[in-house]
Amino acid sequence: MRALVVEDNTQAAEQISHALTEHGFAVDQCHDGEEAWFIGDTEEYDIAILDIGLPKRDGLSVLSDWRRNGNKMPVIILTARDTWRERVTGLRAGADDYLIKPFEMEELLARVEALVRRSNGHASSVLSAGSLQLDTATQRATLAGTHLDLSALEYRLLAYLMNRQNQVVSKATLTEHLYQMDFEHNSNVIEVLVNRVRKKLGTTHIQTRRGQGYLLNADE
Amino acid sequence: MRALVVEDNTQAAEQISHALTEHGFAVDQCHDGEEAWFIGDTEEYDIAILDIGLPKRDGLSVLSDWRRNGNKMPVIILTARDTWRERVTGLRAGADDYLIKPFEMEELLARVEALVRRSNGHASSVLSAGSLQLDTATQRATLAGTHLDLSALEYRLLAYLMNRQNQVVSKATLTEHLYQMDFEHNSNVIEVLVNRVRKKLGTTHIQTRRGQGYLLNADE
DNA sequence: TGGTGACTGTAAGGTTGTTGTAAGCTAAGG
């Protein structure tokens, strides 16, 4: 899962990013409207957190431009306490949810969770694929009932694959979704990572499609 | 457990806060309706004690606004003796319980206890996780029958974890729930605290999920 | 008032798990 955090206050941006990272997201930040508009239009994110009051370009106009270009990613806007009109126009401009600053990080996480789930078309917080289960709320993975001890990154990989079970996911896509954007792509991290996960899962769940990518078998 | 005390009489507020603190809560106070509405909407509490007669904004309207925004935290309202109509409207507005002033502190504590327990979905006042037991009424913890000598903070940590056993709880969440809101987040308090608790519990009960948080093992 | 002891936050240094890199190896597919 990749998230974009647009917030000019770097400290706040950092806090949000950190929280999201802890919850299994790979986060990119940007700090003004111009940058936000560009990045949001060129990169692919699973969710965006967008502050409305931004330098260079207003968050609302950025958002409506995204939508005009057909970008459907879930967007949560952040507004100040007493500018409820912003919220209304924000929702009209295509925001999926809003939060009033200052807010609890947990609140943000919960809404992010809910949105991502909704946009993936899953109702509950438990993802399953055959004997594999993943509770995104408690961040635990189980295989046929027994708990799996996964590292943060391994968990992210599995979560991503389970969100698209039976689909072939290329290594490039995986790198894009698991890492920050400034990551250099020419290495075998993904292969190594898949290897580590397979050691814990058994080899059957994640299949390799040579030249195309990996896929998670939904009925194993 | 975090509690919010809304009461304009500062002395009373102080008394209540004190009692709750002694019972293992981290307490925030506020003294008028405006503030209450805002804080209750932005921070996350496990319970709120809400006086009805408040300056700036009436407690009942604050409460119904909280509920309108989907805030489901348990709320106990405080009313004067002869204003029974307030109580009715209060309960309608979404209060979970009420108390008539003046009241016994113990009475308040008992109801707070009961509500928190109910909202966590536990019937009795004893939480258990494997060989660990925690009696929230008497505030005592036992490990395989023998009493554990925990400090107030240590008790709170354990209580919080036991309320979410087998779930990964991030350090950020812990800081938010164990401390007042004005606490600076960049220190290793939680690590130190966990260390202290582990020394008394043994190391197996609280596991660390590196990069994600801690979790209390339900069957140890 | 001043002493005592428990409780907590801070800081510093040690330890350990995670993760990217690189190098050699396997096997798919022509």
Add this chain to the structure above:
DNA sequence: CCTTAGCTTACAACAACCTTACAGTCACCA
């Protein structure tokens, strides 16, 4: 049987976490 994509392993660097000692604070008591 050769090429190439992917597998596997070992290793080093780093961040996350642990541990400890210390100092400030507070309540309690003489």
